[in-house]
Amino acid sequence: MLEGLPPNGATHVMRVEAPEHEARAIADIISESFDPAEVATAAFEEQDLAEGASWAMEAYFGEAPDEDSVRDLIRLVAPDHADKAEFLTLDKKDWVASSLEGLAPVAIGRFVIHGAHDRDRLPPSRIGIEIEAALAFGTGHHGTTKGCLSAIAAYGKQRRPARTLDVGTGTGVLAMAAARLFHAPVVASDIDRVAVVTAQANAKANRAAPHIHFLHAPGLGAGEFRRQGPYDLIVANILLPPLKAIARPLRRLLAPGGTVVLSGLLPSHANAALAAYRAQGLRLKRRRDIEGWTTLELTADSGRNETPAGRR
Structure with missing residues (x-):
């Protein structure tokens, strides 16, 4: 966002x-x-x-x-x-609204990000997430969001996290995707109070609110992050400087064998982000380049604390 x-x-x-x-x-x-x-x-x-x-x-x-x-x-x-x-x-209001008008739904894995005008056109097997013009950025049509959704969808084919953390939630698209797919607790945070209010409203409209705990907080220093963790899956779709700044505290919140998804990165920023997280004991599992933006999927070196896919 x-x-x-x-x-x-x-x-x-x-x-x-x-x-x-x-x-x-x-x-x-x-x-x-x-x-x-x-x-x-x-x-x-x-x-x-x-x-x-x-x-x-x-x-x-x-x-x-x-x-x-x-x-x-x-x-x-x-x-x-x-x-x-x-x-x-x-x-701002006209810009965001006009950006949504006439946009086709975005289908990634089982997810379909769509506006109200496509609500009745979704296949029953898909997980629809409806986003309209809001006071925060994040409609699902951006390369960074697509990269994160792809990573969440791929993760869900293998296992189900006990807890997920979405850092820089924006409109809440990624938090809602995790909540709807995994039916497990999600913590979603943002530095912008308006974004948190917007994301809460979106989660309620998309029947994802019962699974999501929203936090208005800069960085990851608030005690609530630790109390809600550790997290098997952490998604951070922000920008390179804050991604580097949170590398150490993020690693402390990650469950053994957990997965981290980083986005908001230009391709030229990928190595700098990767270096910061390798220094914390994480290794690259997969890189996705979509529409001029890079998403990195990293994993801890040892252990695993996740429920296999299909189990509740």
Whole structure:
């Protein structure tokens, strides 16, 4: 989700078109220079760009940025593109609502993320999760969310976790997916109070609320995380800096033999994230690259504390 964005008012966007390596470099320097709770970045391939550009990079700010300062950062890694950066102001409510209009359902494993307009079209064998325009980011149509849903679906084919933790829950899509698939306790946390309220409402509407305990908390330091744990499955769909920051406390919350799913990562960030978690004794099990974003699935080196798939 775009953590920290104000519940009302506007979202501020900076966009620049550039070749892939420069678009990625701009995304990296901006994400590393701002508080990840206030800014989210994305670099992606796009059609019909200006001559000489194959990719676009966008940064989403919770408050209007200092345009000159942002251009100065761009000059450090892509000097020819600093003056080409465009700054836009989008009405947040209209932006999220319009992003959902006409979007096809997203089917991943047994999950189908959909809007109200597709509620009656779901096959009975699928787990439908309905998400509408909300005050938090996360509709299921983003590559990071798809990567996490794929990992949860794959995990469910092998075993059922006793407890799941969703860090940076946003609209609650991943927490609801785990709750609906596993019928087991899920703890879902977010740094943004508005996101927690939104996720709670979504969970209730999707009949997942009885299994989910929501927390408004920065990081993983709150005692409630320990009291509810340990967790066989931990999913963290945030950004590289906070993923690195929570590596040690996250490892302490993981049950023996547990699985960690990390996303919100550009492909160029994957090795840095992996290094931080390898230092905590985790090893890479699988990497998924979807729509310009990377999801890492890691596992503890020893033991296993999970219920086999199909058991309750």
